[in-house]
Amino acid sequence: MTVDSEDPDALVQLSRTERKRRAKLKSLPTWGESPQQTRARRTRLIKDLALQAGFSRVGIAQAAALPENQAILEQWLAKGMHGQMAWLAQDASRRCDPGQVVAGAQSVIVVALDYDTAHPRTNQVQLAAEGRAWVSRYAWGDDYHVVAEKRLKQLELSVVAALKPELGDHFRGSTGPIKPFLAVRDFRWSVDYGPVLERVWGQRAGLGWQGKNTLLIDPVRGSFFFLACVVTSIALDPDPPQTDHCGSCTACIDACPTQAIGPDRLVDARRCISHATIEVDGALPSDVAKLVGDQLFGCDICQDVCPFNRFSQPCAEPAFEPRPGWFAPKLSAIFQLKDETAALGLTRSALKRRGLAGLRDTALAVQQGRLKP
Numbered sequence: 001m002t003v004d005s006e007d008p009d010a011l012v013q014l015s016r017t018e019r020k021r022r023a024k025l026k027s028l029p030t031w032g033e034s035p036q037q038t039r040a041r042r043t044r045l046i047k048d049l050a051l052q053a054g055f056s057r058v059g060i061a062q063a064a065a066l067p068e069n070q071a072i073l074e075q076w077l078a079k080g081m082h083g084q085m086a087w088l089a090q091d092a093s094r095r096c097d098p099g100q101v102v103a104g105a106q107s108v109i110v111v112a113l114d115y116d117t118a119h120p121r122t123n124q125v126q127l128a129a130e131g132r133a134w135v136s137r138y139a140w141g142d143d144y145h146v147v148a149e150k151r152l153k154q155l156e157l158s159v160v161a162a163l164k165p166e167l168g169d170h171f172r173g174s175t176g177p178i179k180p181f182l183a184v185r186d187f188r189w190s191v192d193y194g195p196v197l198e199r200v201w202g203q204r205a206g207l208g209w210q211g212k213n214t215l216l217i218d219p220v221r222g223s224f225f226f227l228a229c230v231v232t233s234i235a236l237d238p239d240p241p242q243t244d245h246c247g248s249c250t251a252c253i254d255a256c257p258t259q260a261i262g263p264d265r266l267v268d269a270r271r272c273i274s275h276a277t278i279e280v281d282g283a284l285p286s287d288v289a290k291l292v293g294d295q296l297f298g299c300d301i302c303q304d305v306c307p308f309n310r311f312s313q314p315c316a317e318p319a320f321e322p323r324p325g326w327f328a329p330k331l332s333a334i335f336q337l338k339d340e341t342a343a344l345g346l347t348r349s350a351l352k353r354r355g356l357a358g359l360r361d362t363a364l365a366v367q368q369g370r371l372k373p
């Protein structure tokens, strides 16, 4: 059978075997292809597959050790600024060297997943007047770990299927997320628990720059997106790194209610409401509890004031739409919740990290703050 490969209707009519054969041929190195052409072809293929898997954007950086970032990370850790995120203190040198995550690492593929939805920002809702509190935008819908992992798995399977014929049987995917510090496979992914500095790689891969609030900012999309990284032994063409566009703006520093953002682009997690209301086990630290304001779970203030988020477009991703009752919930509703999983619908939700007892504790702090004259 001959078909015009540009004709989509004709392609649909191809048998499954023929489509598979063509897909395989497409992934094989063309005779006479130069190493640069092979790299460019594999780069295009992987970027296409990442978008097909459902990611919003993809960028690539050349894998390399990051001694400067390691020094900054170690200073931050030495000052105890990581708060209760003890896992960040585990083996900073591996965290800053992808070669210790994947033996022979050549590239870091960084994928972005937008989560902004068409709902107001923190400062556009009369929270106190209506007896409501704020849940961070990222936690309104499904747990992003679950959403991103599914797509990363799909990406891994399609890359392995496409490239194994030319890379050989030794080329293997991760068969799951990165286990901390295991350097045995060729395509290892993680969503934010792996030993990878995701924002640093995001900037290097051209997906944004690290703003003064330390979050990665895309000049058009703003900062409401999740990041995930794949460390791989496949050599790929890197993208140009993104440059800094914060300029003289200090909106995030000025708006932070706890002065957690330092002048040196470091956030002191011990002062950060987001850290306290998500990561802290048990009662809120008293100094943060006094300043918690309207924040029930997480805090979006330093993102909501960022000018680059002013014009970001909703992503039309149903998974990240607020679950019923979780956009600015009533405090009274939080106090009435009884059963952790059923009442909160916490299955597959990022809210389960703090749990019902923790949410109630924070709700109490919000309420007490409002009673003060």
Ligand code: SF4
Pocket (backbone or CB within 6 Å): 213, 255, 256, 257, 258, 259, 260, 261, 267, 271, 272, 273, 274, 275, 299, 300, 301, 302, 303
């Ligand atoms: S999340 Fe909130 S408390 Fe933390 S740095 Fe941003 S504005 Fe400050």
Ligand code: SF4
Pocket (backbone or CB within 6 Å): 211, 212, 213, 214, 217, 245, 246, 247, 249, 250, 251, 252, 253, 302, 305, 306, 307, 308
């Ligand atoms: S608010 Fe201003 S300083 Fe802060 S991250 Fe956004 S652009 Fe940069």
